[in-house]
Amino acid sequence: MFLSTSHNKIDLKCRVSIPASYRLNLEKESSPLILFKSLQFKCIEGTTANRMQQYIDAIDQLNALSDEAAVLRMMMADAFEMKFDSGGRVIIPETLMDFSGLTDKAVFMGIGESFYIWSPSEYQIQYDYSQQILKEKGPPKLILSKSNLLKDVSNE
Amino acid sequence: MFLSTSHNKIDLKCRVSIPASYRLNLEKESSPLILFKSLQFKCIEGTTANRMQQYIDAIDQLNALSDEAAVLRMMMADAFEMKFDSGGRVIIPETLMDFSGLTDKAVFMGIGESFYIWSPSEYQIQYDYSQQILKEKGPPKLILSKSNLLKDVSNE
DNA sequence: CATATTATAATGGGATATCATGGGTTTTTA
DNA sequence: TAAAAACCCATGATATCCCATTATAATATG
Numbered sequence: 001m002f003l004s005t006s007h008n009k010i011d012l013k014c015r016v017s018i019p020a021s022y023r024l025n026l027e028k029e030s031s032p033l034i035l036f037k038s039l040q041f042k043c044i045e046g047t048t049a050n051r052m053q054q055y056i057d058a059i060d061q062l063n064a065l066s067d068e069a070a071v072l073r074m075m076m077a078d079a080f081e082m083k084f085d086s087g088g089r090v091i092i093p094e095t096l097m098d099f100s101g102l103t104d105k106a107v108f109m110g111i112g113e114s115f116y117i118w119s120p121s122e123y124q125i126q127y128d129y130s131q132q133i134l135k136e137k138g139p140p141k142l143i144l145s146k147s148n149l150l151k152d153v154s155n156e
Numbered sequence: 157m158f159l160s161t162s163h164n165k166i167d168l169k170c171r172v173s174i175p176a177s178y179r180l181n182l183e184k185e186s187s188p189l190i191l192f193k194s195l196q197f198k199c200i201e202g203t204t205a206n207r208m209q210q211y212i213d214a215i216d217q218l219n220a221l222s223d224e225a226a227v228l229r230m231m232m233a234d235a236f237e238m239k240f241d242s243g244g245r246v247i248i249p250e251t252l253m254d255f256s257g258l259t260d261k262a263v264f265m266g267i268g269e270s271f272y273i274w275s276p277s278e279y280q281i282q283y284d285y286s287q288q289i290l291k292e293k294g295p296p297k298l299i300l301s302k303s304n305l306l307k308d309v310s311n312e
Numbered sequence: 313c314a315t316a317t318t319a320t321a322a323t324g325g326g327a328t329a330t331c332a333t334g335g336g337t338t339t340t341t342a
Numbered sequence: 343t344a345a346a347a348a349c350c351c352a353t354g355a356t357a358t359c360c361c362a363t364t365a366t367a368a369t370a371t372g
Contacts, residue, residue, distance in 0.1 A: 003236060011333070016332095019331090020331060083348085085347095085348070109229075112211075112212030130230040133226055139227065171324095173323075241358070243322070245323085
């Protein structure tokens with residue numbers, strides 16, 4: 001699992017340390033790290049090769065000629081397999097830096113199966129929004145059974 | 157299961173002993189310990205990795221842009237996988253210390269599938285509040301099904 | 313029944329390893 | 343042949359490990 005949040009520096013060579021716990025998780029899954037443009041937000045998403053395949057399969061299930069599928073394929077085309085240096089750093093590709101608005105600081109946000117890399121300002125927006133939702137609506141009412149089923153009863 | 161209450165000290169390195177019975181439970185489930193910010197209270201919640209995986213699986217079943225998904229992602233971002241030292245202690249991350257108002261003492265409160273870590277003062281507030289509700293409204297009505305689902309219907 | 317004995321749990325502190333970061337040097341490759 | 347990427351080593355801060363000590367609970371003993 002990718003969990004927790006950390007704020008790391010991006011140096012002049014566009015190098016950034018991937019949090020040790022994330023690297024450990026990749027090692028455990030014996031997977032390289034894949035970075036690509038988030039399909040939902042102005043940030044980079046990082047994940048395992050397996051998880052990436054899931055995304056690709058999901059796109060395949062859409063109408064191949066639809067605009068939606070075309071857009072998703074474009075996003076996926078900008079996916080990169082990363083190489084670590086001896087200190088656990090990667091060089092963030094320029095297209096991803098530009099897309100996510102990253103400059104000198106990166107916020108790593110673990111969300112389970114994958115993680116996001118935000119610019120500090122975009123991260124703050126996202127965080128504040130989530131906090132606001134939590135205040136207004138309260139915690140999501142999920143019933144977690146042993147069979148991993150999810151039932152949303154918020155409208156009942 | 158995580159049960160019973162205990163008061164342990166937090167030392168200058170932010171180390172705290174996790175109650176032996178909780179550790180035994182984790183060992184039985186052969187699961188690491190995950191700590192995260194409670195979505196409901198000003199306290200830390202601890203649980204098994206298995207339990208956390210259920211929440212992660214739940215995210216995939218929601219619309220990625222939904223409010224519920226945003227809150228659950230934030231929950232993952234504020235979660236940490238803990239490592240025990242030889243004495244059964246963990247180091248509480250600074251963000252969790254700040255969030256829950258912990259300083260030098262921690263109150264552990266087992267609630268079954270997970271447990272809470274309170275500052276003594278917050279614990280007292282919560283305890284008093286619960287006692288008051290119990291007096292005013294009487295015991296909550298619970299439906300315990302065979303499938304181990306728990307649904308609180310006290311507000312319905 | 314009170315007290316001694318033992319085992320287990322919780323705590324304290326210092327040595328060691330790891331992590332995030334900086335900067336230099338060599339090797340690609342465009 | 344420049345620019346970029348890969349490789350190398352150095353460093354301060356922090357987490358991890360290890361061993362010693364104190365406290366609490368569990369059992370036994372006079």
